[in-house]
Amino acid sequence: MGDTKQTFAGNVITDMCGVAYPIVLAGMAAISGPKLVAAVANAGGVGVLGGLRLAPKVLREWLRETRGLTDRPFGVNIVPQFGGPAVFEAQFQVILQERPRLLSLFYAEDAGADLIARAKDAGMIVMVQTGTVALARQAIAQGADIVVAQGSESGGHLNRGTVGLMSLLPAIIDVAHGCPVLAAGGITTSQDVRAAMSLGASGVLAGTAFLASEESNAHPLYKHRILEAGTDDTEYRTGYSFGWPYGTPHRVIPNRDRWNLLRLIGGGARAIDQDSVARKLSLYAGQGVGKIHRIMPAAERVAELARGLS
Ligand SMILES: Cc1cc2nc3c(=O)[nH]c(=O)nc-3n(C[C@H](O)[C@H](O)[C@H](O)COP(=O)(O)O)c2cc1C
Known part of the structure; x- marks a missing residue:
C-alpha cells in the first residue's frame, strides 16, 4: 500500500x-x-x-x-x-x-x-x-x-x-x-x-x-492501446456501441482501419475475447489516456x- x-x-x-x-x-x-x-x-x-x-x-x-x-x-x-x-x-x-x-x-x-x-x-x-x-x-x-x-x-x-x-x-x-x-x-x-x-x-x-x-479484465491488446494513445486520440461518438441503444454517447479510442467495419462499434474487449475483437473494435477510453x-x-x-x- x-x-x-x-x-x-x-x-x-x-x-x-x-x-x-x-x-x-x-x-x-x-x-x-x-x-x-x-x-x-x-x-x-x-x-x-x-x-x-x-x-x-x-x-x-x-x-x-x-x-x-x-x-x-x-x-x-x-x-x-x-x-x-x-x-x-x-x-x-x-x-x-x-x-x-x-x-x-x-x-x-x-x-x-x-x-x-x-x-x-x-x-x-x-x-x-x-x-x-x-x-x-x-x-x-x-x-x-x-x-x-x-x-x-x-x-x-x-x-x-x-x-x-x-x-x-x-x-x-x-x-x-x-x-x-x-x-x-x-x-x-x-x-x-x-x-x-x-x-x-x-x-x-x-x-x-x-x-x-x-x-x-481488459484484453492485453486493449491495455496496450491505452498505453499507446495520446491525449488527442479519443473520440466522442453517438453511433453504435455494443448492446446500447443506438445514439447513446460514448468515448472511444477509434479504430482507423477503414476496411474493418467493426471499427464503427464501440466496445470493451475482455481478456477472454479473441484477439481479433480487441484489434477491430473502437475501444472505450477517456481523455486521461495520454497520462497513462x-x-x-x-x-x-x-x-x-x-x-x-x-
Ligand atoms: C471500459 C469502460 C467501461 C465502462 N462501463 C461502465 C459501466 O458498465 N457502468 C457505468 O456506470 N459506467 C461505466 N463506464 C463509465 C465510468 O463509470 C466513468 O464515468 C468513466 O470511466 C470516467 O472517466 P475515465 O474513464 O476518464 O476515468 C465505463 C468506462 C469505461 C472506460
Missing part, C-alpha cells in the same frame, strides 16, 4: 463508506471484476464491480468471489435498461441479498426513485452518475447519497452530457445541497485529484486509469491518486 497509506479522515465519502480514501473505481462492465475490485478495496479505495449484463447467477458468484478476496467494503454497478425488467429485477434481488456496501447506478432516471429507496432500505449507500445538472438534481431528489459528476472527458458511456468536468463539477455542487459529489472524467494522476478537490469535489471516480491496471504510460498494480494507482488528497 506504499508510504501514502494514512487514512484521509474527516471526509464524507470515507466516513460514509468506511474506507481510507475517497477514491472510487468505476464499475466498468466486464472489466471491473473481483480481482480489480478487491485490489482497489485492499488499497483503501472503493472498488465497484461492473455488474452490467451479468446473469444473476454470475453476479452472485462475482460478489461472493470479491468478498473472498477482501474484507473491506466495496460496491456494484448496474444499468437498469439491460436485460428486460424480469432479468433486471432478478439481478437487483441478488444485490439486495448479497448486500455490498454501495450500489452504483447509471442511466437509472426512470427506475431511480424505486431502486434507490429499496437499496437504502436494505442498508446500502446509493451513488448515481450523471453528466448534466438537471440529472444530478433529479438523482438527489430521488434520494441518492452520492452523485458523480461525469465530465465529457470520461471513457465509456456518457449520461448524457457534453459538458467538461471543470464546468460541470462546480455547477452540480451548487445544486447538491450538501450531497457529496465525486469528480469523474480523465482522473489519472495526483494532480488531477488535487484539481478536482480544489473545485469542491468530495472525492474522485476513475475508470480508464484502472482499466490499465494489472488486475483489470505503464500498466501498474491497481494499488499503485490508488496510492498515486491518494497523493493528490493531501
Whole structure:
C-alpha cells in the first residue's frame, strides 16, 4: 500500500463508506471484476464491480468471489435498461441479498426513485452518475447519497452530457445541497485529484486509469492501446456501441482501419475475447489516456491518486 497509506479522515465519502480514501473505481462492465475490485478495496479505495449484463447467477458468484478476496467494503454497478425488467429485477434481488456496501447506478432516471429507496432500505449507500445538472438534481431528489459528476472527458458511456468536468463539477455542487459529489472524467494522476478537490469535489471516480491496471479484465491488446494513445486520440461518438441503444454517447479510442467495419462499434474487449475483437473494435477510453504510460498494480494507482488528497 506504499508510504501514502494514512487514512484521509474527516471526509464524507470515507466516513460514509468506511474506507481510507475517497477514491472510487468505476464499475466498468466486464472489466471491473473481483480481482480489480478487491485490489482497489485492499488499497483503501472503493472498488465497484461492473455488474452490467451479468446473469444473476454470475453476479452472485462475482460478489461472493470479491468478498473472498477482501474484507473491506466495496460496491456494484448496474444499468437498469439491460436485460428486460424480469432479468433486471432478478439481478437487483441478488444485490439486495448479497448486500455490498454501495450500489452504483447509471442511466437509472426512470427506475431511480424505486431502486434507490429499496437499496437504502436494505442498508446500502446509493451513488448515481450523471453528466448534466438537471440529472444530478433529479438523482438527489430521488434520494441518492452520492452523485458523480461525469465530465465529457470520461471513457465509456456518457449520461448524457457534453459538458467538461471543470464546468460541470462546480455547477452540480451548487445544486447538491450538501450531497457529496465525486469528480469523474480523465482522473489519472495526483494532480488531477488535487484539481478536482480544489473545485469542491468530495472525492474522485476513475475508470480508464484502472482499466490499465494489472488486475483489470481488459484484453492485453486493449491495455496496450491505452498505453499507446495520446491525449488527442479519443473520440466522442453517438453511433453504435455494443448492446446500447443506438445514439447513446460514448468515448472511444477509434479504430482507423477503414476496411474493418467493426471499427464503427464501440466496445470493451475482455481478456477472454479473441484477439481479433480487441484489434477491430473502437475501444472505450477517456481523455486521461495520454497520462497513462505503464500498466501498474491497481494499488499503485490508488496510492498515486491518494497523493493528490493531501
Ligand atoms: C471500459 C469502460 C467501461 C465502462 N462501463 C461502465 C459501466 O458498465 N457502468 C457505468 O456506470 N459506467 C461505466 N463506464 C463509465 C465510468 O463509470 C466513468 O464515468 C468513466 O470511466 C470516467 O472517466 P475515465 O474513464 O476518464 O476515468 C465505463 C468506462 C469505461 C472506460
